[in-house]
Amino acid sequence: MRFFEDFEVGEVIRLPSVSVDEAAIVEFARKYDPQPIHVDPAAAAEGHFGGLIASGWHTCALSMRVLADWFRQAEVQGMGSPGLESVRWLAPVRPGDVLTGSYEILEKRASRTKPMGFIKQNLELTNQRGEVVLRSIGLGIIRRRPEAGC
C-alpha cells in the first residue's frame, strides 16, 4: 500500500494509457457538453480544428480514469481532493488518440491535526504524437501510515 509517506517531491509516476474513439467523444458530449464541435462530425469538419474533438471535460475525466487505475494498482490510500489550482487544454483530443498519463509530485505537507497529508501534483496527458494535451495542477489528500501515530 502507498501512504502519504511514500510520495516524494519530484517523483514522476507514469500512469496507464487510455484510448478514445469517436463514439465515446460523442456520447460524453451529448450528455455534458453538446456543442457541435464535440457532437456533430460534419459541423466540426468545417470548424477551427477540422474535425471532431473531445470536450475538455472529457479529457479531464480521462485523466481521472488513468489516475484512479494507478491508485487501485498501487493501493494508494487516497482520501479525495479539495480541487485544482489550474487546468490547461493544450492541444485537441481527436478520435483514435491514445493518451498516457504522468503524475508528478510538486509539494507535500502533513496535516497538523489529522492522520493525513496534502499533496500538490501535476497530472498530464500526452498523446501518441508526444503532444501534451492536458496539464492540471491538482490537490490530493492521502492517508498517513498508521505507525506515524498521528
Add this chain to the structure above:
Amino acid sequence: MRFFEDFEVGEVIRLPSVSVDEAAIVEFARKYDPQPIHVDPAAAAEGHFGGLIASGWHTCALSMRVLADWFRQAEVQGMGSPGLESVRWLAPVRPGDVLTGSYEILEKRASRTKPMGFIKQNLELTNQRGEVVLRSIGLGIIRRRPEAGC
C-alpha cells in the same frame, strides 16, 4: 446573439438547473472515476460521507452542461476555453440533488490581434439546500461583434 461586447464585468447570469440520480453517478464513475465512494453504494455508506457521492469530475461535467445549455439559449458566440484557474469541490453531490448554475463575469479583455475577446468567469453550482457544491474560475473566448471591425 451574444458577443464579447455583450458581457459586462460584474454581471451574474443564472444558468439552468440539472438533476443527478444514483444511476447517473454510478455510470459516470464506472467509466471515469471508479472509486468505491462513487460506484459502490454499500461501501460508500460506510465511508466518510455516509453514502454515494458524485465524482468531482462528474460535477464539473454537469457545470459544463448547464453552461452549454445557456450558451445555446442565448446564442453565445463562444470559441472555446484555454482552461481554468481554479476548481473547488466544496460539498458532496448526492443522488437526487438538483444543481443550479450561476455564471459571474470577473474580467474581460479584447484580443489585440484577432476578432475575439477573453473572459474570466466564476461558475458555481448550488444544490437544492442552498449549498455551493462547485466553484470554478475559468477562462473563455468569445467572438467579437462583426461591426467591431477587428
